[in-house]
Amino acid sequence: MTSISVPSRDLAWCSPDELPEVVRSFDRRVGGSLPVGAPGKVGVLDLSLKVSGGRTKIDRQYQRAPLYIYRPVYLDPARPDMAFIFMQQSGDGFVQGDRARIDLSCGRGTAAHVTTQATTKIFAAPENHASQLVNLRAESGTVLEYLPDPNTPFKGSRFFQRTTVTADRESTVFLAETLLPGRVARGEKHAYDLYWSETEFRDATGRLLFSDVLRLCPAGGADPRSMALLGGYDVVASFYVLSRQASGAKLAELLRGSLAECPEVLVGVSELPNSAGVGVRLLGPTSLTIQAALRTAWTVSRLELLGVSPPNLRKG
Numbered sequence: 001m002t003s004i005s006v007p008s009r010d011l012a013w014c015s016p017d018e019l020p021e022v023v024r025s026f027d028r029r030v031g032g033s034l035p036v037g038a039p040g041k042v043g044v045l046d047l048s049l050k051v052s053g054g055r056t057k058i059d060r061q062y063q064r065a066p067l068y069i070y071r072p073v074y075l076d077p078a079r080p081d082m083a084f085i086f087m088q089q090s091g092d093g094f095v096q097g098d099r100a101r102i103d104l105s106c107g108r109g110t111a112a113h114v115t116t117q118a119t120t121k122i123f124a125a126p127e128n129h130a131s132q133l134v135n136l137r138a139e140s141g142t143v144l145e146y147l148p149d150p151n152t153p154f155k156g157s158r159f160f161q162r163t164t165v166t167a168d169r170e171s172t173v174f175l176a177e178t179l180l181p182g183r184v185a186r187g188e189k190h191a192y193d194l195y196w197s198e199t200e201f202r203d204a205t206g207r208l209l210f211s212d213v214l215r216l217c218p219a220g221g222a223d224p225r226s227m228a229l230l231g232g233y234d235v236v237a238s239f240y241v242l243s244r245q246a247s248g249a250k251l252a253e254l255l256r257g258s259l260a261e262c263p264e265v266l267v268g269v270s271e272l273p274n275s276a277g278v279g280v281r282l283l284g285p286t287s288l289t290i291q292a293a294l295r296t297a298w299t300v301s302r303l304e305l306l307g308v309s310p311p312n313l314r315k316g
Contacts, residue, residue, distance in 0.1 A: 011037040014044065014101040016131055016162050022217065023160045023196060026129040036097040036128060043067035043100040045087065050107040056083040059107065066090040067100055072112075078308035082111040082143070093121030094130035094159065101133040106171075109141040115313070116148040119180070122192070124156035129194070134163040138171035143306065147298070149315070150178035150237075150287060153192035162198045165242060169203065172243040172305050176294055179214070180287055181224075181234040189234060193219035201242055201276050209274040212238065233266065233283035235290045241301045242277040251304055252278045258300045262293040 019027075027036075034041055045067040048060040058072060068090065072083035087102070094100070106112055122130060138144050144167075153159055167173050179195060182188035197214040214236070216224045224230050241251060248271040255278060259267040266283040280297050284290040295310075302310050 011042060011099060014042050014099040014133065016133055016160060019160065020196060022194065022220070023129060023131075023158075026125070026158050026194070028127050030097045030128050033095075034097065036099065038097075040065055040091070041097050041099065043089070043098065045069065045101070046103045047085075048105045048107065049083065049110045049112055051081070051109050055081050056110040056112055058083075066098070067102065075313065076113075076308075076311040078311070079111060079143075079306070082113055084113045084115075084313075086115060086117050087148070088117050089120065093123055094132070094157075095123045096125030096128040096130060096158070098130040100131070101135075103135045103137075104144075104146075105137045106139060106142040106144050108139045110139075111143040113145040113147070115146075115315075119149045120151045122151060122153040122157040122159045124154055125158040125193070126156060129158035129160060131160040132162075134161065136163070136165045136167075136173065136175075138165070138167040138173055140168040140170040142168070142171040142173075144171070145174040145298075147174065147176045147294075150180045150235075150291075151195075152180045153182055153195050155182065155188045155191035157192040158194045159192070160194075160196045162200070164200045164202065166202045166204065166206065167242055169244050172245055173240075174298060174301060175199070175240040175242065176237065176298075177214075178235065178237040178287070178290060178294070179216075184234075190216070190218050190224040193217070199238070199240070201240070201272070209276040210272045210279075212240075212279065214238065230283055231266070233285060235282075235284045235287055237282040237284075237290045237294055239280040239282070239294055239297045240272070240277060241279075241305070242272075243305055244275060244277070246305055248272070248275060248278055251301065254300050254304060255280060255297055258296050259293060262289070262296055264289050265293045267293070
């Protein structure tokens with residue numbers, strides 16, 4: 001494994017460009033705490049994977065607090081080549097002024113499961129906001145599962161995330177995102193100011209195949225639980241299967257049939273534009289119901305595309 005040189009101290013490199021106006025309006029000077037760009041506020045995780053000795057291993061690595069990983073482990077007996085990478089964040093979560101960037105490049109024929117160790121907390125941001133850029137690249141023959149644990153936005157938090165997947169047509173990517181309502185035990189339900197998440201999928205040439213946006217702005221007066229948004233549900237999740245290795249119509253039909261059996265969950269399944277794959281949106285009352293439905297979607301998709309069930313990661 002070798003180190004790589006990245007502009008790790010360049011705040012602009014770790015900050016999203018073309019921010020929506022509502023997010024830019026929150027980009028104010030932070031007083032009384034560490035300013036934007038201070039050490040520990042600009043997190044970087046830059047990884048490159050390759051196949052070596054029949055397993056996927058880290059070829060290059062750079063990490064800067066608060067983001068870091070431990071050594072990959074191999075947890076799937078059915079896919080002994082697959083590296084399981086657990087991302088972690090020191091400091092217990094995002095606070096105002098944090099800017100994080102994750103770049104993961106998966107070389108030809110690699111197989112990786114990338115997740116977090118626990119739910120990501122997003123703390124209040126009375127003067128600024130927190131943001132995260134996630135750039136995933138999958139070369140030919142790659143299998144990438146990017147399935148982090150849910151995000152939990154606290155009261156008064158403001159968060160922007162942009163996830164970009166650039167993938168070869170011979171690769172397969174599983175991608176998920178879950179948003180919890182907040183600290184329910186403390187009476188907080190969708191009490192954050194803003195949660196804005198963008199997802200883009202591009203082919204190997206950079207051509208945009210589809211994009212998706214989840215925008216919830218309680219501070220702007222729009223109740224997330226209104227019928228126009230979450231419809232009275234508290235938890236929302238998205239699951240994408242980005243692959244051209246199987247019929248999108250067949251996979252969508254399999255997912256609809258399996259997810260129809262999940263209790264208390266409202267499900268929408270659709271084929272993505274440009275034959276990019278399949279997208280799933282889930283609404284449910286609790287994290288447990290949504291996580292069970294996501295597990296079902298992951299299992300069905302994995303069996304269809306890889307021929308094996310996912311392992312039990314003993315999480316939650």
